[in-house]
Amino acid sequence: MTSNVAHILGRQIPSSALRPPAADELAQWGGPRVVRGKRVLDLGCGDGRLAFGVAPYAREVVGLDPDAELIKNATAKASQQGLRNVRFLAGAGQDLPLGDGAFDVVILSWTL
Numbered sequence: 001m002t003s004n005v006a007h008i009l010g011r012q013i014p015s016s017a018l019r020p021p022a023a024d025e026l027a028q029w030g031g032p033r034v035v036r037g038k039r040v041l042d043l044g045c046g047d048g049r050l051a052f053g054v055a056p057y058a059r060e061v062v063g064l065d066p067d068a069e070l071i072k073n074a075t076a077k078a079s080q081q082g083l084r085n086v087r088f089l090a091g092a093g094q095d096l097p098l099g100d101g102a103f104d105v106v107i108l109s110w111t112l
Contacts, residue, residue: 019049037057038105048073074088
């Protein structure tokens with residue numbers, strides 16, 4: 001017998017629906033000052049929940065996740081919201097497709 005939430009509801013639900021709001025997590029880390037005006041890497045960004053939450057404060061946000069489908073959806077959402085300082089890449093933290101020193105802050109949440 002499975003007790004998976006998606007199975008019970010009969011549909012897939014976004015993992016971000018099970019996470020705290022990005023603003024709450026950011027507040028726990030010290031608030032917007034932690035990312036204000038900085039280049040931020042959201043490692044293991046999933047559907048972009050946290051990347052979208054810090055975007056209003058950051059100079060640039062890059063979300064990185066190995067799940068190409070989540071990256072595709074997050075990219076579409078960023079475009080729909082008109083966010084120009086957010087982009088998403090498919091990749092893994094073990095092999096960053098980005099140069100050394102490319103970011104001021106690296107954030108991750110609910111990431112294995």
